[in-house]
Amino acid sequence: MSANNTGETALERIGYRLSAWVERWMPSPFLFALILSYVVFLAGVGLTGAGPVEMVGFWYDGFWAFLTFSMQMVLILMTGFVVAYHPRVNAGIRRLTELPNTGKQAVVLVGLLTMLLGWVHWGLSLILGAIFAREMGKTAHENGIDVHYPVLCVAGYLGLGLTWHWGLSGSAPLLLATEGNEFIQQGVIDVVVSASETIFHPYGLILTGLSIAYALVVLYVITPTGDQARGITHYIPEDDLFESASDGGVETTATTKQVPAERLNHSRVLGGIIGLTGIALVASQFVQSGIDALGLNIVNFGFLTIGIFIYMDPQTYREKFGEAATAASGIVLLFPFFAGIQGMMATSGLAQLMANALISVSTPQTFPVIAWLTGATVNIFAPSGGGEWIILGPPILEAAQNLGVPAGQATMAYAVGDAHTNLLNPFWALPLLAITRIKAREMFGYAIAMLLALTPFLAVVLFVLPY
Secondary structure (H helix, E strand, O other), rough: OOOOOOOOOHOOOOOHHHHHHHHHHHOOOOHHHHHHHHHHHHHHHHHHOOHHHHHHHHHHHHHHHHHHHHHHHHHHHHHOOOOOOOHHHHHHHHHOOOOOOOOHHHHHHHHHHHHHHHHHHHHHHHHHHHHHHHHHHHHHHOOOOOOOHHHHHHHHHHHHHHHHOOOOOOHHHHOOOOOOOHHHHHHOOOOOOOHHOOOHHHHHHHHHOOOOOHHHHHHHHHOOOEEEEEEEEOOOOHHHHHHHHHHHOOOOOOOOOOOOHHHHHOOOOHHHHHHHHHHHHHHHHHHHHHHHHHHHHHHHHHHHHHHHHHHHHHHHHHHHHHHHHHHHHHHHHHHHHHHHHHHHHEEEEEEEEHHHHHOOOOOOOHHHHHHHHHHHHHHHOOOOOHHHHHHHHHHHHHHHHHHHHHHHHHHHHHHHHHHHHEEEEEEEEHHHHHOOEEEEHHHHHHHHHHHHHHHHHHHHHHHHHHO
């Protein structure tokens, strides 16, 4: 560790002190979910007229709503983990981590790649951002570079905390671009709102570019240096960090004679054929549908079959999959509780009540800012972009029509808020926490510092940026 840096900036000190406070007081993600459950329950009883028994029923009815989504998240975590920690793939990632010469450069590089991946697909950003942050921390340790690991993890989370909902997998813009979507069926809009009016409109592209640039500056400024920079071995024991299993290991070939069943288990022919078949199927989907084929299922299927192909040996792949399984436990436990929270929010009418209260004070000029604040507020309690948009979309779009605000602008402004407060709620960070092996309270001080630093910037840009 280098000597104390006398050139420490004010924002650096603020981020470090805020991190210390959050590390002391922030509960675990599971307790966070339990506390939010009680908050939403009491708010529903007090503000919507629903009785306690009704609210418990709404909670239970919603509790299982994320089962499919939970399995998708488990798969994206485990398949991505196994692919990234194959020895050859991991070596390629490690080569990228050799580029930075300082801790601040390392944080900026992780943030840039994560936010760009977030715009392409939130699932790719979620898993690769976490892995890149962890590997960057390991390389920095080996090369004697002072880098603060919690900020590195925040940089690996910024795809979900900033850019994902403006990009190619954004739930709100993609839903509006779907023929016969439920908003058309409900009469909220008359025709589809194409991606050229949202994702690929200059409004969305400029907003994305400016936000990435600003976020990188903030990351650079708040990254602690000198004695305050705590590397990865402060959070993960060095013996665990560099054990062969965590790095994908090295494939070994059995020297003893195998029985027929074992030869089948390790058949590279069978593994290669099924892997190539899956890769060809994924390629055909993109040939037929172009970028529209990009979705969570195709990403999961792609990771799964690519993993089988690069390992070739089915038994080795299964064993590596088992190593990744423990990382998914947080998702399995927490997602039903957040689904229950969303069930209470939606069924009791609490989410729409909050949206209507915020939108009622807006004007044509302030509407984008209000739509952002609406999405940001509700996202704290119901952090599911698609599910949240089903609830908030109708009041936001109807208010936009009444004020003469284009539907594309209203949608993208809402999307800003839906991503922004992911920096406060650890729901989406669970896969990252599992991969990086950092505790939520150890990194969320800096995540909240990013949220606070982004707030005035986003307010100004949404107010002044023309559509």
